[in-house]
Amino acid sequence: MQLLQLLISGVAQGCIYGLIALGFVLIYKATETVSFAQGDLMMVGAFSGLAAMTLLGFPFWIAVPAAIVAMGIFGVLVERLVIRPILGQPAFSIVMLTIGVGYVLRGLITMIPDVGTDTHTMPVPYAGEVLRLGALVIAAEQMVVIGATGILCLGLFAMFKYSKLGIAMQA
Template identity: 85%
Template sequence: MQLLQLLISGVAQGCIYGLIALGFVLIYKATETVSFAQGDLMMVGAFFGLAAMTMLGFPFWLSVPAAIIGMGLFGVVLERVVIRPILGQPAFSIVMLTIGVGYVLRGLITMIPDIGTETHTLPVPYANEVLRMGGLVVSAEQVVVIGS
């Protein structure tokens, strides 16, 4: 039973790594450049969702699409204002630009008082819930990660 629990936990962790890798591959296939700002953009999206739930009072089911739409709009603005003007330059310039965008995003988030320097947990409705199937105990968060 313990082996099965470890297997499920490993699959959930692998799904997270797979989504991250998929993001890198999609960006590379679309632009033929590695984006070093991907993790920072994911952080900004997470803060959008956190802000929607805690500051605006959105329920979880509404804050997720709000964060997706917000990041979509943010991505379009970032592409038009920052990335598009440098297209056609050597690939090294675009790589350095993505590193700079990452630093700027981290710096901007850090400057927000009481938010940017603290560790936060997204208040999801399935937090701390476990599913018991016989002797098997699986976290609801792992099931959501594998399902998505």
């Protein structure tokens, strides 16, 4: 049973790494540039979800889609105002720009009072929950990560197979 629990834990950890790699690949395939601001943009999204829950009082199931929409809008603004004006320059310039965007975002987040450099945890409704199947004990967080990864991969597959945008990105 311990081997199975370790296997499930490893698959969940691998799903997280796979999603990170998928993000890098999607950005590279769409723009032919490596974005070093990806992690910092994810941090801003996480903090926007945390702020929606703690400051605005949104429930988890509303805060997550709200954070996704907010980050979509923020991403479009960063692309239009910061990245698009430098397109056509050497790739090194765009890479340095993404590093700079990352530093600016990190700096802005650390200047927010009561956020700073402290570690925060998003209050998810399934925190601490476990699924018991006989002697097998699986954390709900692991199952959510594995399930969400599967759903995202199926959604991306459908986008690349059936949408004009997906077919254009493959070309």
